[in-house]
Amino acid sequence: MLERRGAALVARLTIERPEKANALGRAVLGELIDAMRGISADESVRAVVLTGAGEKAFAGGADVAELGALDAASAREFIGLVHQACAALRECPVPVIARLNGITLGAGLELAAACDLRIAVEGARFGMPEVRLGMPSVAEAALLPRLVGTGRARWLVLTGETIDAREALAWGLAERVVPEGELDDEVNAALDAILASGAEAVRSQKRLCKLWEEAPLAESVAASIDAFAAAYAGGEPQKMIAQYLARRAKR
Numbered sequence: 438m439l440e441r442r443g444a445a446l447v448a449r450l451t452i453e454r455p456e457k458a459n460a461l462g463r464a465v466l467g468e469l470i471d472a473m474r475g476i477s478a479d480e481s482v483r484a485v486v487l488t489g490a491g492e493k494a495f496a497g498g499a500d501v502a503e504l505g506a507l508d509a510a511s512a513r514e515f516i517g518l519v520h521q522a523c524a525a526l527r528e529c530p531v532p533v534i535a536r537l538n539g540i541t542l543g544a545g546l547e548l549a550a551a552c553d554l555r556i557a558v559e560g561a562r563f564g565m566p567e568v569r570l571g572m573p574s575v576a577e578a579a580l581l582p583r584l585v586g587t588g589r590a591r592w593l594v595l596t597g598e599t600i601d602a603r604e605a606l607a608w609g610l611a612e613r614v615v616p617e618g619e620l621d622d623e624v625n626a627a628l629d630a631i632l633a634s635g636a637e638a639v640r641s642q643k644r645l646c647k648l649w650e651e652a653p654l655a656e657s658v659a660a661s662i663d664a665f666a667a668a669y670a671g672g673e674p675q676k677m678i679a680q681y682l683a684r685r686a687k688r
Contacts, residue, residue: 438451442625445484445636446483447632448476448479448482450473451488452487452495453465453490455490455493458498459489459491460496460497460499461496461499461548463515466518467518469525470518470521473485474525477528482531483636484533484631484632485533485534486536487526488537494540495536495538495539496541496545496548497543498544498566501570516575519576519577529643530644532643533553533554534555534628535556536620536621536624537556538620540561542563543564543565543574546563546564546565547578550580550581550584551577554627555613556612557606558617559602559615561602561605562600562602563610564597565581565593568594569597573594574593581593581594584608585610589608613627635673635674637671638674645661645664
């Protein structure tokens, strides 16, 4: 769903399986991939918010019934869909905010980790319980050491235990944790901060953030310098600095 916020467009996506804690099956994953690809192709969209339907879960992991019916070949296909969904979030050219309204487990936590910012309600719980079902945590679980460090990532994937939202905040798995009634206000505040910034600058910054996670330091620094010069070639800094100076002069 596209929503106009001021002069900007924001996309809001909801995982719609509240009767199954928004479990991620093939159909849901396919819909998410298609939706994110469409949003990524729309240059008028400035940000995305991803959440789960209802008040209990963001996404309670992969659909256990579907997992139970897999063999080696179909398991590769299924986890490939999880990866494609996560990749669509990471490759989206604008910031993606995970609105974590409840349980966030397994593949659901991988989706959250693939988002740029994570804002959670106090009652949310987080975990990677795959080992308790006889399988390793894979695909974008590889993002977890970058977010929380190697020891904490190993705790999650080796024990299968869950942590609460406050612990997730302390670990770096969430950027904000708020009471239930304040979740939308906090998400909207983050959106407003993004929308107050230069549209091209934010797109460039997201590309750089992804590169910084993946590339060697020297390559990251060189690409950052190129991006700084390219911003001036596009004219956005000159325009926004002139506006800032004009506002300051009036004050």
